[in-house]
Amino acid sequence: MTTRPDRGGDPPPRPAAPGETGAAGAVPSIPEQPTAERPQPAAARPAPADVAPAVVTDDPADGERPATRPDRAQYGVCAFLALVGALVIVDATRIGHAVSSADPVGPKPVPILLGVLLLVIAAIYAVDVARGGTGEPEAGEDVDLSSPIDWRTLLLLIGAFLVNAVLIDRLGWVISGSLLFWGCAFALGNRHHVRNLLIAVALSLITFYTFAIGLGVNLPAGVLQGIL
Amino acid sequence: MTVLVGYVPSPLGEVALAAAVEQARFRDEPVLVVNTSRGDAYVDPRLAPEADLDRVVRELTAAGVPHSVRQLIRGRDAAEEIVEIAETEDVSLVVIGIRHRSPVGKLIMGSTAQQVLLDAPCPVLAVKAR
């Protein structure tokens, strides 16, 4: 068993199915993607049998998720929409009576309308989910939908982001920005720590001076005030 | 026992491969060709295209050396992969190609060859491109 990735090319983002675009009759048939046309010459290269099938190869049926299991997390979206709707309405009722002859409507009706619509949409959304409706996760050039969400990477990225937000005024952009870049590269799996740090510092310095000199926008210097 | 060779599609890789074949004949052992990279760039010159690996297989078959070819792309450095195979499998010798690196280059890029030389549990044969 040779462990090699399927490199036949990835299916592109699905073009709209006929009927979705309103120009159904004119949509031509799209030629098949060359996904699996190359026969695997695996037999030619016998690997030692005791090798664990190590490579995380992508599922060839990439992008097609099993549609059998309903996506219950979608109810969370409905709840979020309903919550926002309720919040908007509550906030709007607090607004005082601010109607004048120049503004017979006032600031109140629009938020109330939006809040009600949000509640309505949340309800319709829930019905749609209950009837098996799913939203298709966004595909992309670098998105591999066959893998589950990588929470570890995501949380590390958010962490790096928050570190920058907290430290930017105290330590200055050059340090906090470097930490941000370095942290993101680490979170995304790059382990060339020294190289990453050099790139991070270079990027922060370049952006700092470009903004300060070229554009007249000052990023905070922080503790390096006077040195930079 | 197996002779493991770290292969890249370049003259350096060819030299390493040739040295590995020679060693395999001498030791009467099969060759394990490993082509690996982190695979985190869209285009990676260190990863051999399919056609190139097919050619390697043909050449090894023609040379009459028992062989297997593995391409590993799982987000780990080449040195890590090679050392791990050398540790976990029955590898008698690791063959790699080395080239000159400036001190700055070594600092920034790190040296795959150095890491393999220092970390591999078995003898390592380092060859230079001619």
Add this chain to the structure above:
Amino acid sequence: MDNLASLLDGFATVVTPMNLLIALLGVTIGTAVGVLPGIGPAMTVALLLPVTYGMEPAQAFIMFAGIFYGGMYGGSTTSILLNTPGESSSVITAIEGNRMARAGRAAQALATAAIGSFIAGTIGTLLLVLVAPPVVAFAVSLGAPDYFALMLLSFVAVTAVLGASRVRGFASLLIGLVIGIVGIDAVSGQQRLTFGVPLLADGIDVVVVAVGIFAVGEALWIAAHLRRRAAEVIGVGRPWMGRQDWKRSWKPWLRGTAYGFPFGALPAGGAEIPTFLSYATEKKLSKHPEEFGRGAIEGVAGPEAANNASAAGTLVPMLAIGLPTNATAAVMLAAFQQYGIQPGPLLFERESALVWTLIASLFVGNLLLLVLNLPLAPAWARLLRIPRPYLYAGILFFASMGAYAVNAQPFDLFLLLTLGLIGFGMRRFGLPILPLIVGVILGPRAELQGRRALQLSGGELHGLVGGWVSWLIYAVIAVVLLWPLLGRFVVRPLRGRLVTG
């Protein structure tokens, strides 16, 4: 020929050395990000919004024009060499062009795409020059009720026509509208949804929203599903075409342009449908229909031209009426607002010099792109060697820097992360992004026009209905909204009767 004179003035502004340099910078950045996977033109313009703070508006727009067209050029290069279309409008190019490249005709595929894009872009921009002034003349005659109706149409168009699910489209739109009303109400001075946070009183900056939703949301989404494999890139020399290729390309270029421009100019046209139409037409008219699906040059030339012409078309509603019809146009409108320039028909009057400079820079940028892309395609392909961690770390880095630079408030960074997480969730659950951003940008303006219309009627709802234009627009909205019902109860039975009869 008042407009011609204005256009020439615009050219005069663009052709100064400094502005040419900026145009070059714009097309270079645009092409680079077009080539790079995972970064679209909308995200790029959003990321560059803060960089342009220190620039004159005219220079900023020269740069954006370059990015706008450059992104599409770069995108077609990746599509052809890697078979990974970044957007649905380049699906066809990816398929047909990649087949050509695999058959050893990468150079010709790239050449016909680049030259076709140039021709379509140039003709499209010319059409923009011709079409925009009459549209403006018409738009100026409209009153507040008509505008209100027009914006409603824009909302309905981006939610109900584009995209697969109406519920999800409307959910996205409503989130955008809610973000839009945060802050002090301009008319009454009342605070809305600020929760007593003084930093929210000025509202949520459109730049922060655009960067958060497009850049941070996208980067987080990709990071959570990062593809860990290398693609097989097809080697390429300098793009060139033989006599035969020219002969087979020029008609598809023109036909593609003819499809692309009108669709781009329509509120919900988009670039996807015209590329499909162009492909179908070329297949039907071709003398070599058997080559289609195996790398026919017409199948690259036509759709690429359609794609670029549609991009030019989207500028008509954007500049003449202030309605964005795609994500990049929406972010560019946000840029207008950043400079305190109100988009809309009065733009041509009040900011005439700026608008014509933008249009002139579209011509110049297009030419620069052709010069830049034909010889440099192999160099662009090398960009694909950047490791993905650096790419996405860089996006988050620049996003944070830009969002912070807006107000120099760390608070904006927390806001940015929140919006990024909303963008992440929307991508996870298949909520379209465009309605949200249109809601944020057009929402406050729609409220203003609506209230202005009701002011004239003293608060009576009939004030929302003005002349025949608003009636017509409401009729269109009704048809669009009721289309699924019409489809079920009118069209389908009719078709059934036709088939059985």
